[in-house]
Amino acid sequence: MGRGTAVVLGGSVAGLCTAGALARHFENVIVLERDRLPPDAEHRRGVPQSKHPHFLLNSGRRAIGEIFPGFEDALIAAGGMLLMPSRDAAYCDQNGWAPRKSGSMTMVYSSRVLIERVLRDKVRELPVIELREGVTVTGLRSAGGGAAGGRVTGVEYRTADGAGTDIAADLVVDALGRGSSVVDWLGAAGWAAPPEKTLDAKVTYTSRWYDLPPVAERPASWWWKHLVIAPVQDRGGHPEEHEFLSNFFPIEGDRAIVCMGSWGIAMPRDVDAFEAAADRVRATSFGAAARACTPTSPVHLTRATGNKWRRFDLLDPPPIGLVCVGDSICAFNPFYAQGMSSAARSALILGAMLDERDVLDLAFFREFLARQKKSLAVPWMLAMARDQEYDFATGTEVAPRWRRRLAARFSWPVFNAVNAASREDAYVEQAFAQVFNLDKSLRQLIADPRFWYGIARYKLRQRLGRTVVPGGFDHRRDPPATDYTGYTGAAKTAASDLIGA
Known part of the structure; x- marks a missing residue:
């Protein structure tokens, strides 16, 4: 000093x-x-954005911990929850509910x-x-x-x-x-x-705060703390709510923030429209969870979301x-x-x-x-990789039409393959978690031969019917509670739990 x-x-x-x-x-x-x-x-x-969910990524947790030793312990002591998303969150992707299992990433949930x-x-x-x-x-x-x-x-x-x-x-x-x-x-x-x-992909999101029901009154199916419903990967032929990214996000004090957002779709601004939209989210557990809770706030809308x-x-x-x-x-x-x-x-x-x-x-x-x-280039490249895909995006970083078409065609299939391979390949799971948490750049991931080998090996095993951990559980049902950590394929998964059964 x-x-x-x-x-x-x-x-x-x-x-x-x-x-x-x-x-x-x-x-x-x-x-x-x-x-x-x-x-x-x-x-x-x-x-004003404090009314919406906030994730503190692992790199941010470490940085704040270096600046303020004891920060994470203090946040948990104040009510923050240290959870493992892959085990404590129910995630619904394009194919249905993902299997629940332990992973390398943890997160402190709080407002x-x-x-x-x-x-x-x-x-x-x-x-x-x-x-x-x-x-x-x-x-x-x-x-x-x-x-x-x-x-x-x-x-x-x-x-x-x-x-x-x-x-x-x-x-x-x-x-x-x-x-x-x-x-x-x-x-x-x-x-x-x-x-x-600049790049503005016309993202709008809307949130409402809720009190959870007392523990003794919660449905038996609520093993999860966090619900995430990813948007469908095709446009049209379904309610627009199927294109929402939806979160039932737990915070301190036995509360949750219910949040829905989209790229390029007008979002509900009042209570009636919000509740109706939550019921039309494609995973029925989402609307049911909101209805089981007690609302404590009006609806909060944010549109200032450009990069x-x-x-x-x-x-x-x-x-x-x-x-x-x-x-x-x-x-x-x-x-x-x-x-x-x-x-x-x-x-x-x-x-x-x-x-x-x-x-x-x-x-x-x-x-x-x-x-x-x-x-800053690390998170910026991640944001561009997704937001440049949309034809209605505006700004200096709008991608050429050919690149938007290429991204729209391949980004979701690659993302789906990464998610699926992560279930059985610890290296793929850890590498993707490092990128998500800003510990590794997207460019480094793209140049990592072991990462792509893991995905290719999983796709081959999938084609040969030799994958182990099941996925694609029916989104019209409650998220399955089975913990597939260490699963070897010995137990059979009920066909009725899978989409298309």
């Missing part, structure tokens, strides 16, 4: 993680937040508001961090904007009583999210606007003294659950660079942007 003052704009997940990473390196870390931060796990105006509350508790344990609440950032202080030595030198803001003031800063971190005005303020000061990559990457790494020169993290630099389609983890990874990169270097000069910020770009 020993550097002067760092100012973080925004007190959400990205801002809190970055403040934690800076606390070891600065004498003062000041977080400016527009909202009054609640003492408990409560929604607030500045995080976004609980994650933020635990992060705030951790931040408040660090005396160098000061949270200034109820303030509005109005601009940046800078010198030499656009020149090689141009630097951001501080922040202007307005207090709750309307008084304007400013802070001199050795480092400013923009964690203001998708709506950040930092690019506009930099432009007014003389810097060029960073090029932007957007502000390429500060392409600015020459970039502003000295400024770092952007979270949605301020790279916002993802929320369906892919990459935002919190990507933000925490950026915070970790910043902390590592401060460990390595003493001077916050132009070389420091160029190197940070290069490392951050490498980190």
Whole structure:
């Protein structure tokens, strides 16, 4: 430590993680937040997406754990649930319910508001961090904007009583999210606007909160904690609800968030339409589970879901003294659950660079942007792989027609093959989990011969009738409770449980 003052704009997940990473390196870390931060796990105006499910990927869990030791234990102690999705979640794919079995991936399930509350508790344990609440950032202080030595030198803001003031800063971190005005303020000061990559696949999702019934009153078929219904892979000839990605997502306090989303389909906005749509989701257990619970909220709808990457790494020169993290630099389609983890990874990169270097000069910020770009490219490629498939997508990253057709034809069959092979090949399962959790890039996976060998071997065994673990259990029935971990094929699966029986 020993550097002067760092100012973080925004007190959400990205801002809190970055403040934690800076606390070891600065004498003062000041977080400016527009909202009054609640003492408990409560929604607030500045995080409207908190009303929807949030996944904290394994790479994000590790990153936050490095920044705030004990974070995961604190989250679980506060009500978060450490579960294994392959064993504790019922997943319905194109062919029906997938078999239940142990896997390599675990996840802590909780609400976004609980994650933020635990992060705030951790931040408040660090005396160098000061949270200034109820303030509005109005601009940046800078010198030499656009020149090689141009630097951001501080922040202007307005207090709750309307008084304007400013802070001199050795480092400013923009964690203001998708709506950040930092690019506009930099432009007014003389810097060029960073090029932007965009892709909007017209994703809309809608959620409602529920209390679970008491344990003694839950149906006997509820072995699962989490229900996931994947969209069908063809268009037309069925209710549009069959194209929804649907989640019955468990959170702390014996509650669940029921969420339905789609690419390019208008989603229900009111209670009656929401309940009717849940009943038309192709797995009947989904609507039945919602009806067995007690609703505790209205319906919450979100449409601001486009992917957007502000390429500060392409600015020459970039502003000295400024770092952007979270949605301020790279916002993802929320369906892919990459935002919190990507933000925490950026915070970790910043902390590592401060460990390595003493001077916050132009070389420091160029190197940070290069490392951050490498980190962000991993989730960005995953988001593009799916969202570029749609003809109605808009933005700079819209794929050529031939590539959209190729993706539409082969992406789902490949995904289905990966899912099926994962049941019997531990390497395939672990490699895919690493990509999902941002521990390995999609490019690395594509170049992995052992991964493709595992899929090819499974497809051959499937063709020869020599696969072991069954799949494709009838989605019109309850998810099968049988745990197929270690299954050798000795026991017979009832034909009536399989689709087409």
